[in-house]
Amino acid sequence: MRFTVFDMIVRLVGVLSFLTLMSCGRLVTECGGTPLNISHLTQIQRAAFTSNTKASLVIPNPLDATGNIGIQSMDSSLINALSDLFLPNLSAGSRLENNFLKVRINSINDSPEILATPNSNGQYAFPITDIHYGETMAYHSMNAIQTYVEALGFQTNKARPLFVMVNATGSTNNPEEVNAFYSHNYFDTTAPRTLKIYGDTAFSPRQDRDIYWHEFGHYLLESLTSDRGVDFAGDSGSIFSEGAAIHECIADYGAESLSGRGYLGRWIARNFSEFTAGSPLRSAEDKNDDFNNFSKVATFDSTKKNLNRYRIGEWCTRVLWDIRRQIVQENSNEGRFYADRMIFAAASLLKRDTSVTSLKSALLQADEQLNCGIHSHSVKNAFESRGFSSDIPALALPLKLKASIVWLRDERGQLTREFSVSFILTNPNSDRARNVRLILESTDARISPVVYQQSYGDLGSGKTVSVGGNSSLPIDYSVVGSVAPNQNYQGAPFNLRIKSENAPDAIIPGVL
Amino acid sequence: MNPKIKRIKIFWGMMIVFCVLSLSFFSDSRAIGIPLKAKRVFDGLTGGLITKTNLELFIDPPLQTAVNFDALQLANQFIIDNPGLFSIKSYHQLKGETYENPLGTRVNYQVFQNGTPILGFTIQLTVGVDHQVSIVSNEYHPIERVEMDERYFLSVNEILEEHNQRFKLSVADEDEGRESHIIIVGPSYAKAEMGTVVSVIEVGSKQKAPIEAVFSSKSGQLLARRVAKSEFH
């Protein structure tokens, strides 16, 4: 047998590569995570369950199911789009509930007689415009996504039940007002979690699986992070925060990835005049809009358009979608599941009042632990290519603040025991300041920060945020502190701290 | 250029070339998540291609939810063994619950004083398959004991009166008569006290959704308020 020169070179390179790998490569076997049950996950993703109870639903909503952008819920042709689905995990009895998930119409205390019950064939089958159809859709959707995250290996906190009200009372009495509220009820640990859906329109949100899956994402993120408050500031009343944007991002990503569509909310977007028929509410796939580039969604300007959590939120879903796309490219059948596991695992690492920078680190850490870090390049690239660079210049000077105290009045014009600060905040550096925040710190037991933090995004060189007085931003964009009703607060000190990711903190002491 | 530096540069250049070459050589490495007993395969560097070749490794393995060790016990021991990391005061109690997570079993602790939860004081540990315990987050702070004598507490009506009826109790079904207590700590730990949690509506406000508010049980001071996440407005 003769070796050609080429054979020799190939073998030599092979041996050297092997030896080199021992030092520069890593063994997948050293850190390969628990295998996923792919057929089970695929079954869940296709809603191919079996159970004793069946439902008849248009999945995910009339518009996406038919591809007809003009369709309305009362169209009789929709009967052809109904599919038979199973409703697993129901408790015994004829109600849409189990130990954790409980579907209601108006409120937690709805009397059982008004709720949906199965027909004589044991089937929950109702016309799409019927309120009971909404209840059935709520149970099917919430149960499906809950089952999915569990199959990925995430156990969620079910210590308190989650009530879903598909036509909740209490927001406004206007049936045309479309909305959805998720309440985690941190303060009252005896209260259940609640999801309230509002809007009795021709494109009711209760008929759209996307809404349930998005709202489930809010519950999921709180649960994965053990209630430590990924958006503690936002939950305490601040208007904008990166934590709030990431909450929306994870909620959208979960809905978009499980459906595999890369967008959501085409049905409910029909309720809002700013969307043309058929446009999605939000999209993780690129569109010709502002959400492809970080600077367009994060840079502060006086129009305050970027002090809106959905802008960074939608941008963030495109970053996650890039990462998912890469993993799906590597493994077309199963990549979606590995991507979701990695992204939810990263979400579970987020700290209190998180940020885009923290999300990026969490993704790298989750990838390192689950996949030996083989996607770290993809993760970094996804952020960089969408305008989020970690390599930002460190600024020499703290930001400048000029502030004065404003006592707040209630809706009837009476003075309250809460104060805020009107201010002018300037970035004196020659580069932008990242993720600028104003924080109220109490240094005296008489003062309690209520809205303890507000965020203003990225502030360009020489740019100014001005809040209160005759400024473009009303006082609601400032922090709020309180004093006790019958206490002398004169002389009580506090600090205002300006934080940014690349500038030194500025601390400005104040006195009431 | 100094010949020594040149040699080092050539050496490193070769190392990088071999690392890259090795990737193409072993590009039939398998998908992430292979079982520990699978034959050793190599995968290296970031962004490497992953493909699945060994189908038999992926035949519906059952999800490993049950762990063969007591994560809670290990986490408890970790807290006890590390007083420098967790300076838990004797008047605080920790309640732990375990949750499965692909990054390791999570043990979540909530902190209480005499059975009343302290808002935001959570500790989350993770216990790996190797029994290694690590901290995911620690929001505990060794605050002073909070006054809990109910004789000094205001009733909900007294609290609302203190605010000149600016707030009224929510009449939403699920809120009615609901009142609970929580220990609330300022973000800079300057103050910790007992709070009364009620669902209120701000009189005259356009916002009709109830606010979850916490008032000082002793002085009626508004300590925190939270609004539900509203999607469209």
Ligand SMILES: [Zn+2]
């Ligand atoms: Zn949301």
